[in-house]
Amino acid sequence: xxxxxxxxxxxxxxxxxxxxxxxxxxxxxxxxxxxxxxVVGAVIGVPMLRALEMSFNSIDxxxxxxxxxxxxxxYVRLFEDPDSxxxxxxxxxxxFGTVVGSVALALSAALLTRRIVRFRxxxxxxxxxxxxxxxxxxxxxxxxxxxxxxxIINRLLDHVPFVTGANWLINRETxxxxxxxxxxxxxxxVAFIFxxxxxxxxxxxxxxxxxxxxxxxxxQFWHITLPQLRFILAVVVVLLMIMxxxxxxxxxxxxxxxxxxxxxxxTVLTYNTAFRGLDFSYAATLGILAVIVSIILVLGYLRLVAxxxxxxxxx
Amino acid sequence: xxxxxxxxxxxxxxxxxxxxxxxxxxxxxxxxxxxxxxxxELIVFVGPSGCGKSTLLRMLAGLEETTSxxxxxxxxxxxxxxxxxxxxxxxxxxxALYPHMTVGQNIAFPLRMVGEGREQQRAKVExxxxxxxxxxxxxxxxxxxxxxxxxxxxxGRAIVRDPAVFLFDEPLSNLDAALRVQMREEILALxxxxxxxxxxxxxxxxxxxxxADRIVVLSDGEVQQIGTPHEIYNxxxxxxxAEFVGSPKINILPAKAExxxxxxxxxxxxxxxVFDADFDLPDGSGLIDVGVRPxxxxxxxxxxxxxxxxxxxxxxxxxxxxYADVSLLADSKPCRLVVxxxxxxxxxxxxxxxxxxxxxxxxxxxxxxxxx
Numbered sequence: 001x002x003x004x005x006x007x008x009x010x011x012x013x014x015x016x017x018x019x020x021x022x023x024x025x026x027x028x029x030x031x032x033x034x035x036x037x038x039v040v041g042a043v044i045g046v047p048m049l050r051a052l053e054m055s056f057n058s059i060d061x062x063x064x065x066x067x068x069x070x071x072x073x074x075y076v077r078l079f080e081d082p083d084s085x086x087x088x089x090x091x092x093x094x095x096f097g098t099v100v101g102s103v104a105l106a107l108s109a110a111l112l113t114r115r116i117v118r119f120r121x122x123x124x125x126x127x128x129x130x131x132x133x134x135x136x137x138x139x140x141x142x143x144x145x146x147x148x149x150x151x152i153i154n155r156l157l158d159h160v161p162f163v164t165g166a167n168w169l170i171n172r173e174t175x176x177x178x179x180x181x182x183x184x185x186x187x188x189x190v191a192f193i194f195x196x197x198x199x200x201x202x203x204x205x206x207x208x209x210x211x212x213x214x215x216x217x218x219x220q221f222w223h224i225t226l227p228q229l230r231f232i233l234a235v236v237v238v239l240l241m242i243m244x245x246x247x248x249x250x251x252x253x254x255x256x257x258x259x260x261x262x263x264x265x266x267t268v269l270t271y272n273t274a275f276r277g278l279d280f281s282y283a284a285t286l287g288i289l290a291v292i293v294s295i296i297l298v299l300g301y302l303r304l305v306a307x308x309x310x311x312x313x314x315x
Numbered sequence: 316x317x318x319x320x321x322x323x324x325x326x327x328x329x330x331x332x333x334x335x336x337x338x339x340x341x342x343x344x345x346x347x348x349x350x351x352x353x354x355x356e357l358i359v360f361v362g363p364s365g366c367g368k369s370t371l372l373r374m375l376a377g378l379e380e381t382t383s384x385x386x387x388x389x390x391x392x393x394x395x396x397x398x399x400x401x402x403x404x405x406x407x408x409x410x411a412l413y414p415h416m417t418v419g420q421n422i423a424f425p426l427r428m429v430g431e432g433r434e435q436q437r438a439k440v441e442x443x444x445x446x447x448x449x450x451x452x453x454x455x456x457x458x459x460x461x462x463x464x465x466x467x468x469x470x471g472r473a474i475v476r477d478p479a480v481f482l483f484d485e486p487l488s489n490l491d492a493a494l495r496v497q498m499r500e501e502i503l504a505l506x507x508x509x510x511x512x513x514x515x516x517x518x519x520x521x522x523x524x525x526x527a528d529r530i531v532v533l534s535d536g537e538v539q540q541i542g543t544p545h546e547i548y549n550x551x552x553x554x555x556x557a558e559f560v561g562s563p564k565i566n567i568l569p570a571k572a573e574x575x576x577x578x579x580x581x582x583x584x585x586x587x588x589v590f591d592a593d594f595d596l597p598d599g600s601g602l603i604d605v606g607v608r609p610x611x612x613x614x615x616x617x618x619x620x621x622x623x624x625x626x627x628x629x630x631x632x633x634x635x636x637x638y639a640d641v642s643l644l645a646d647s648k649p650c651r652l653v654v655x656x657x658x659x660x661x662x663x664x665x666x667x668x669x670x671x672x673x674x675x676x677x678x679x680x681x682x683x684x685x686x687x
Contacts, residue, residue: 208378209411213425213472214399223424227415 048291054284061278074285083261084286087269091293094180094251094265095244101184102240103233106191111225114199124196131189139253142182143169146254172262175255179263183250187243191236198232199225231308238301245293266290328390329354329512330375330480335384337370337536344370345536348384353528357506357513361523362533363559368516371533372482375514376405389479399428404473405482408489410465412457412472419444419453422471443475446508447501463494470502474509483515487522499525520560524548532556554684557606563636563653565606565678568643572679573600580687582679585643588619590674594687603687606678609636612654614662617671625666626651630658637662639670 021027055074058066078084113123130138145151146168154165168178202225210220226233248267251257257264257272264272270290274283330352337345345367352358360368373379375386377398385392393401404425412421419440426436444450447467457465466486473481483502487495503526506513517523523530524544532539532547532555540552551557557565571583574596583589584605596603614637623641637654654670662668679687 203409203411205407205409205411206413209405209407209413209472210424210428211378211398212376212403212405213476214428215424216399216428219428224413227413230415 051284051287054281055288057281059280060282061280074282077282078285078289083264083269084266084289086261087264087266087286088289088293090176090263091245091265091267093176094183094247095241097177097180098183098187098244098247099237099240101180102188102191103195103236105184105188106195106236109188109192110195110199111221113196127192128189130185131187133186135186135247135249136253138182138186139250142178142185142250143254146178169255170259172259175259176263179251179254182254183244183247186250187240190243191240194232194236194239195229198229202228231304234304235301235308238297238304242294242297242301245290245297266293327354328352328387329356330514331385331387331390332371332375333385333387335371335374335386336382337367337374337379338382343536345374348538350531350538350541352512352514354389354512355510357503357515357526357528358531359515359517359523359527359529360531360533361517361520361559362539364518366533367536368518368533369484372405372484372514372516375401375480376403376482377401402479403482404476404478404480405484406466406469406473406486408485410457410469410489412465412468414457417454417456418449418460418468418471421457421468422449422453422475425472425476439475440471443471446474446505447471462490463498466490466498467501470505474505477511479511481509481511481513483513485517486515488517488519495522502526521562524560532559534559550686551606551678552686554604554606554680554686557678557680561608563609565608566612566650566652567680568605568607568650568652570603570605571600571644572596572603580679582674583644584619585621585641588621588643590619592674592677592679594679596687597681602682604680604682604684606680607672607676609653609655611672611676612652613671614654614656614660614668615671618673619671621652621670621672623652623668623670625662625664625668627664628662632658634658635660635662637668639668641670 018027022031056070056072058069058071058073060066109127113120113127116123133141145153148154148165148167148170151165151168153168157163157165166174168174206224206228207220210224215223246267247265248271251263251265251268252271255263257268266286267290270283270286273286274280277283328351330350332348332350335345335348336343348371350358360371362368370379374381375388377393377396381394386394388401388403413424416424422440422443423436426439431439440453441450444453447470449464449467449471452460452464452468457468460468466489469486486502487498490498499522502513502515515522515526524547527544529541529543530547531541534555540547540556542550542552547556547560551560554567558567568584573581573583575581575591578593578595580592580594580596581589582592582603582605621641621643623639626638626640628638629636635656635658637656637660639652639654640649641652642649652670656662681687
């Protein structure tokens with residue numbers, strides 16, 4: 001009798017503690033996050049696990065009999081394949097080029113529009129417009145502009161003495177830079193918004209103090225603006241690196257990775273391997289590599305954001 | 316009183332404002348400002364908020380443009396010079412320290428901007444830090460410092476340059492009362508050590524009185540009076556100045572006045588309180604304001620007397636203020652007076668009281684506020 005009582009008492013205590021945990025403790029947080037976690041798990045987690053599994057398999061439509069052969073062969077191939085290394089290097093260059101271009105353009109635009117009083121909204125919207133253009137549309141427009149025969153770029157260059165236009169997207173030397181320019185045009189507004197917000201957060205008095213302290217315009221930029229923007233810029237750089245690394249539509253639509261692989265970044269190589277080469281397992285392996293690089297970039301981003309918040313809190 | 320005005324004009328001038336005006340769009344902020352500031356003088360611009368004192372300082376600094384008139388520093392017109400060419404240093408209300416630089420880098424910044432040698436920079440920064448007691452903080456960032464320390468760094472950044480003119484824009488208003496008194500002393504000590512003109516803007520009349528060699532009282536964009544603290548307090552040139560300086564505020568009583576001859580006017584405060592004072596009344600007769608400071612009033616005795624009722628008292632330890640309502644002329648409202656009495660004086664609310672004063676200690680102001 002006493003034993004049964006004790007047991008039901010225990011059961012009640014247990015129930016109460018579960019209830020409390022689900023309504024106010026860590027359990028509650030988990031409960032609230034559960035729907036989102038389920039969705040993310042279903043649409044990202046499951047395919048990713050399938051891809052991971054596939055990367056050890058041998059699903060290649062040109063050699064269907066190999067399917068079901070598991071092993072590390074794809075990873076071995078990844079390390080030996082000169083195409084994969086060149087794709088990683090191209091991705092890195094693309095990332096670097098778009099980051100430098102976008103930050104330089106965005107910083108210039110933000111500095112120019114910061115002190116403008118007249119038509120301020122107009123200028124800002126103008127600089128934001130490229131972002132509203134879908135990458136696919138931007139790619140098509142740039143494709144027309146880059147055209148060797150009737151593209152506006154060569155038409156305009158006709159008027160510049162001693163300069164002859166090129167077949168921008170077909171030429172091996174010019175294709176990759178041309179893609180970077182199109183990408184920069186499309187994505188620099190992201191950096192522009194961040195930097196503009198950062199500029200507005202710098203107290204005007206710092207500039208007044210600097211002027212009194214005999215700093216010239218460039219010295220003010222170098223000693224006040226840049227250091228005050230350093231965390232925003234770091235965040236922007238990492239964000240743009242992620243965007244540049246993931247970038248696909250502009251490259252794929254304009255060159256498809258050509259000419260002869262000169263613009264085949266990791267994402268494009270992955271796509272081409274899967275849907276042109278029909279080697280799905282190796283494509284999955286390339287995809288896993290891309291995911292690892294992305295995760296490293298995202299971790300860097302999160303660390304930066306955390307540091308930025310620390311710094312803000314400390315000031 | 317030795318005359319500091321005369322001194323200022325005989326010495327080399329530190330700063331000179333000649334007919335300086337400032338306009339924002341159609342709004343006139345400062346009108347025909349004329350101030351001569353002597354070399355090595357500590358002058359305080361004081362006035363209520365919005366009177367234009369900070370704008371005047373910022374115009375001198377070169378942070379605001381001058382609409383008309385001429386500003387001279389050491390005799391040289393500087394209207395068109397950027398701040399960097401004016402040989403001035405400024406301490407801001409918010410300190411405006413560079414948050415990403417250490418204390419040492421903050422202080423060295425003005426030297427770095429003109430490319431001074433590294434060794435020289437170090438020596439000057441160390442000297443300045445020693446002067447301000449910041450030696451132990453040179454490697455810290457501003458965010459790790461207290462308000463008073465930040466204030467010192469801001470002063471250090473100004474001192475290190477050895478400028479011709481120091482500008483202080485309400486530098487103590489973000490500090491607590493005790494620290495403010497301490498920093499006031501330090502600024503005075505600096506003024507004794509550093510041979511430069513100092514211009515100090517504040518809305519706090521106590522700060523103005525304690526710091527200044529001379530005070531410039533501003534109101535509504537115009538100079539009301541320039542003078543030593545003693546002159547400002549004892550011979551205010553307008554009702555505004557009389558009311559602005561002194562705590563508690565000067566008592567202002569309405570009175571009837573009638574000219575009796577040269578330098579003689581009969582003043583009627585109440586039917587029982589009539590006296591002759593030695594000023595001219597241009598209009599012959601009319602209503603004037605009589606100003607008398609709380610410490611010039613007594614309870615009980617005095618050459619002249621007003622009777623009233625005690626409203627309440629304030630005990631401050633060293634002194635006591637009695638607030639009393641007196642009825643004056645039949646057609647004016649009862650007037651509340653503040654009387655400074657010895658702290659041990661016994662006064663009860665509702666008690667009838669006689670307030671005595673000496674006409675020699677009264678200030679007389681015309682209806683437009685100017686001194687008679």
